[in-house]
Amino acid sequence: MPRKTASGLGPSARPGVGVSPEALPTPPPTEARAPSGSEAEAMARELERHPNYRVLRRLVPRLRFDHAAGGTLLTVLVLDTETTGLVAARDKIMELALLRVHVDSHSGLPVGAVEVYDGLQDPGMPIPKEVQQITGITDAMVRGQQLDEARIGLMLEGVDLVIAHNAGFDRPFCEARLPQFASLRWACSLVDVNWKALGYGSAKLEQLALQHGWFYDAHRAEVDCHALLAVLGVPLGAQQGNAMQALLAASAQPSYRLQATGAPFEAKDALKARSYRWNAEQKVWHTVLANAELLQAELDWLKAGVYQGRAARVRVEKLDARTKYATRVGEISTPSI
Incomplete structure (x- = not known):
């Protein structure tokens, strides 16, 4: 009968001898401490100094x-x-x-x-x-x-x-x-x-x-x-x-919604390229100009490039800050060009 030690283990089972690592108790994991606000900000500032990083706050x-x-x-x-x-x-x-x-x-x-x-x-x-x-x-x-x-x-x-x-x-x-x-x-x-x-x-x-x-x-x-x-x-x-x-x-200044009323069909590509949009309900091309100077320049372009000298009357809606972005209609005029 094998001789036992005082602990009841055989000679080959002495503590620390012949015991696999898996058999040893695993210490509890140490929880990582979240950095404080000041510590996190210090780390962020350090990262910002490096050209390969951008920091979002x-x-x-x-x-x-x-x-x-x-x-x-x-x-x-x-x-x-x-x-x-x-x-x-x-x-x-x-x-x-x-x-x-x-x-x-x-x-x-x-x-x-x-x-x-x-x-x-x-x-x-x-x-x-x-x-x-x-x-x-x-x-x-x-x-x-x-x-x-x-x-x-x-x-x-x-x-x-x-x-x-x-x-x-x-x-x-x-x-x-x-x-x-x-x-x-x-x-x-x-x-x-x-x-x-x-x-x-x-x-x-x-x-x-x-x-x-x-x-x-x-x-x-x-x-x-x-x-x-x-x-x-x-x-x-x-x-x-x-x-x-x-x-x-x-x-502080009005903008203008311009409708190219009666524009010929063949002008559609030129109008689209100039950022006009097609209103399918009213069947008209329209755009918005930020000020009166841009409006006049656009009227000149329509006269030369779209209507090409033919008599035409366009629709202009003046929009101030009280009517802009609302569903209500602003002040309407129909200038001849």
């Missing part, structure tokens, strides 16, 4: 701006909506966010405190699954919810300009839900700012933010508003100012 909404005013203060309302779909005549608002802030007309910079409103609205219809996936807003979240119309009304008082990133989408929805929006001046940061000329590859809000080193959880109305306010105030260079200045300048 989460956008932190600002509720106060300490810029000194050098010009007249304008009251601006930055607005965004989340809706059940894309058609204002059929779909409904399910979230509305507003940032009310003073903006220096000279520098384009926000000044002082930012007043925030963000409200949910029961649209009275099921939210499509694809919309829920994009926004994260569910039927349960909006059930029984109503926008605070009294609070919104107070925020609209004395507003000089409403800004939305795609006002042609947001304005019809807002006017359908709250008619007070119809009397206000609107500007579109997507269309009224020439982002390409300013060096941006895309005018999408997320891409504009990324180009300045910010990321955020898009497709919720309030954070989209904060992202837009931040992007509009970024300096673009000593000679270019910022995008808010460009937006204020564009909103």
